[in-house]
Amino acid sequence: MSARATTFAAFALGSLGVLATVTSASCSGGTDAEVTMLTPEQLADPESCRGCHASAVAEWEGSMHAYASDDPVFVAMNRRMRREAPSLAADTCTRCHAPSAARKGLLADADPAAVEKLARRDKGVTCIFCHTIDATTGTHGASVRSASDGVLRGGIREPAKGAPHGAVYSALHDREQLGSSATCGACHDVTTPKGDLLERTYAEWQGSLYSKEGPSGLACGKCHMDGRDAPAADTPGAPVRKVHDHGMPGIDLALTPFPHADVQRSRVQAALEAVVLSKLCVRPSPSGVDVELTLDNAFAGHEFPSGATHDRRVWVELEALDGATSLLTSGKIPADRAVFETARTDPNLWIFGDTLADESGKPVLFLWEGKTHAGVKLPYAVTSDPKDPRFVHSLTKVYRVPGLPTSVSAKVHVRAIDVDVLGELVRSGDLAADVASKVPTLEIRTAARAWTKDLGFICVGP
Numbered sequence: 342m343s344a345r346a347t348t349f350a351a352f353a354l355g356s357l358g359v360l361a362t363v364t365s366a367s368c369s370g371g372t373d374a375e376v377t378m379l380t381p382e383q384l385a386d387p388e389s390c391r392g393c394h395a396s397a398v399a400e401w402e403g404s405m406h407a408y409a410s411d412d413p414v415f416v417a418m419n420r421r422m423r424r425e426a427p428s429l430a431a432d433t434c435t436r437c438h439a440p441s442a443a444r445k446g447l448l449a450d451a452d453p454a455a456v457e458k459l460a461r462r463d464k465g466v467t468c469i470f471c472h473t474i475d476a477t478t479g480t481h482g483a484s485v486r487s488a489s490d491g492v493l494r495g496g497i498r499e500p501a502k503g504a505p506h507g508a509v510y511s512a513l514h515d516r517e518q519l520g521s522s523a524t525c526g527a528c529h530d531v532t533t534p535k536g537d538l539l540e541r542t543y544a545e546w547q548g549s550l551y552s553k554e555g556p557s558g559l560a561c562g563k564c565h566m567d568g569r570d571a572p573a574a575d576t577p578g579a580p581v582r583k584v585h586d587h588g589m590p591g592i593d594l595a596l597t598p599f600p601h602a603d604v605q606r607s608r609v610q611a612a613l614e615a616v617v618l619s620k621l622c623v624r625p626s627p628s629g630v631d632v633e634l635t636l637d638n639a640f641a642g643h644e645f646p647s648g649a650t651h652d653r654r655v656w657v658e659l660e661a662l663d664g665a666t667s668l669l670t671s672g673k674i675p676a677d678r679a680v681f682e683t684a685r686t687d688p689n690l691w692i693f694g695d696t697l698a699d700e701s702g703k704p705v706l707f708l709w710e711g712k713t714h715a716g717v718k719l720p721y722a723v724t725s726d727p728k729d730p731r732f733v734h735s736l737t738k739v740y741r742v743p744g745l746p747t748s749v750s751a752k753v754h755v756r757a758i759d760v761d762v763l764g765e766l767v768r769s770g771d772l773a774a775d776v777a778s779k780v781p782t783l784e785i786r787t788a789a790r791a792w793t794k795d796l797g798f799i800c801v802g803p
């Protein structure tokens with residue numbers, strides 16, 4: 342073993358147990374150097390990457406990918422699904438939420454709590470799962486093929502020598518290639534067991550402007566994995582590369598103690614602040630004023646909300662006041678009230694998100710029961726041609742206010758998962774009430790708009 346390889350091995354693996362020493366079958370082009378290669382067990386453990394890829398590990402370990410099978414809401418739903426729909430495959434949910442464990446067959450038995458008993462290294466969407474994908478075999482249901490050669494795939498074209506694992510370039514991992522969206526899309530489209538393509542982030546992206554070759558083309562990773570210039574490995578002499586953020590904030594937050602939860606919270610807030618543009622116009626009408634609110638999905642590469650839209654709730658709180666007297670109030674929803682339930686007594690309520698129904702049209706709450714879904718979401722961009730009628734990716738709602746307000750305000754709120762779903766999981770004993778109460782209502786503060794009478798009949802917003 343060369344001195345250089347020994348340094349690498351000692352640097353990264355000092356605290357690990359038995360090491361396999363083999364001659365590196367390097368994919369990076371002939372090296373005669375002997376490198377202490379990671380064993381298959383070590384390759385499957387994100388902890389063995391920390392010594393050389395500290396920032397990727399730190400970002401990932403606080404991400405929803407790492408949390409995907411810890412998430413108590415997921416655990417509760419998965420347990421309930423196993424109990425109420427025992428004929429469904431054991432990995433109906435875990436093939437995406439704990440794919441490495443599911444692939445290893447660790448979740449195949451009848452124990453509905455198996456996913457809770459997994460070792461840390463098998464939980465969530467692991468490094469090895471993403472980095473061994475070598476083909477996609479479909480567009481949903483985690484339909485990817487995993488290479489078993491122990492070679493890690495990534496976006497670096499000529500990986501440097503000295504890695505304790507094979508390394509090879511893969512277009513499926515390169516965010517400069519539109520085709521890399523298929524890697525994400527394999528999990529980010531979810532079909533219910535009854536055949537409803539319910540979560541459609543990938544399908545939406547495929548229909549969008551961003552999936553078209555040319556200047557407007559943007560793969561998922563262009564928006565969700567920011568690049569920065571730094572060495573990709575913390576090893577002596579590693580070249581400066583474009584390295585990519587593995588934190589991937591969205592909407593969801595860790596509800597139980599989890600690494601860097603405070604970082605995740607502020608990153609989710611920042612991501613939400615950068616998704617919609619809003620405009621509020623106040624115009625005279627025969628009976629008072631018309632308040633016209635426009636929300637533009639200016640920055641998402643798919644609908645907003647997207648994905649788990651049967652859980653996600655986005656809604657508008659609007660208030661038109663004459664002094665302290667309300668002329669029209671909508672969307673003031675207490676923390677313990679479900680958004681769609683509120684709509685029954687709040688006819689003006691503007692909601693984005695889906696409701697699910699079974700084959701008889703009866704409303705249901707859970708993915709495995711759903712046959713159809715319906716709801717309003719902000720549309721995605723399909724063309725950059727302003728003359729094309731499909732150019733608009735905003736929605737507008739007119740609130741008819743009886744009388745002349747002195748002030749009008751609009752706010753946009755977001756819940757990752759609503760209290761009707763959480764409450765039902767608490768009721769069935771699958772979710773602890775104190776955990777359920779931790780799901781926050783967030784506000785997209787950049788979308789808030791306020792109008793006062795002294796401005797006259799104008800529009801406020803960009």
Ligand code: HEC
Pocket residue numbers: 349350353354379383384385386387389390391392393394468469472493494495496497498499500501502503504505506508509510511572573574576579580582
């Ligand atoms: C002893 C140090 C070391 C350890 C431990 C290590 N790597 Fe690497 N890894 C490297 C080096 C060096 C490179 C090449 C970097 C470059 O070319 O800039 C690399 C490259 C990569 C690449 C990019 C491949 C490509 O072609 O784009 C991925 C992905 C990767 N490693 C994942 C992992 C994962 C996952 C683990 C843990 C199971 C791990 N590495 C453990 C040193 C290490």
Ligand code: HEC
Pocket residue numbers: 405406408409410412415436437438440466470471483524525526527528529561562565566589590591592593594
């Ligand atoms: C093996 C399946 C799988 C693959 C591959 C995958 N994801 Fe995910 N992803 C998930 C799951 C499951 C969650 C949800 C975890 C949770 O909320 O509990 C998630 C969550 C996310 C979130 C956070 C969503 C939120 O609402 O908080 C983002 C953003 C994301 N993924 C983007 C990506 C991108 C970009 C890629 C491709 C580079 C990708 N994912 C590849 C399964 C996957």
Ligand code: HEC
Pocket residue numbers: 387390391394397398401402406466467468469471472495496497513514515516517562566573583584585586587
């Ligand atoms: C959801 C899938 C996913 C997971 C999980 C994931 N990665 Fe990555 N990773 C990617 C993608 C995609 C790229 C390539 C981005 C590009 O080049 O456009 C990447 C790139 C890398 C690279 C090359 C340098 C860079 O930043 O481009 C390293 C090293 C790496 N990942 C290590 C890890 C480690 C270590 C873990 C676990 C702690 C991990 N990854 C988990 C998808 C993933």
Ligand code: HEC
Pocket residue numbers: 522525526529542543546551559560561562563564565590591592609612613615616640641642643645646647648649653
């Ligand atoms: C043009 C930029 C862009 C592209 C391309 C893009 N996204 Fe997004 N995505 C966003 C923005 C902006 C948001 C909203 C911010 C947030 O949720 O915090 C978002 C939100 C999400 C969420 C959380 C959605 C929710 O409502 O729960 C997921 C998951 C996600 N994206 C996955 C993907 C995947 C997978 C792809 C590729 C198939 C993709 N995105 C392509 C910009 C983009």
Ligand code: HEC
Pocket residue numbers: 412414415418419422433434435436437438481482483527528529530531532540591592593647648649650652708709757758
């Ligand atoms: C094809 C992959 C896939 C399958 C199968 C799948 N999920 Fe997911 N799940 C995802 C992705 C991706 C997200 C993130 C979507 C988003 O951010 O909007 C997610 C998000 C979730 C969330 C939201 C997390 C939160 O706390 O807000 C829950 C809960 C969930 N899934 C439960 C389940 C259950 C239960 C099943 C099985 C009946 C299941 N999932 C099957 C990919 C999958």
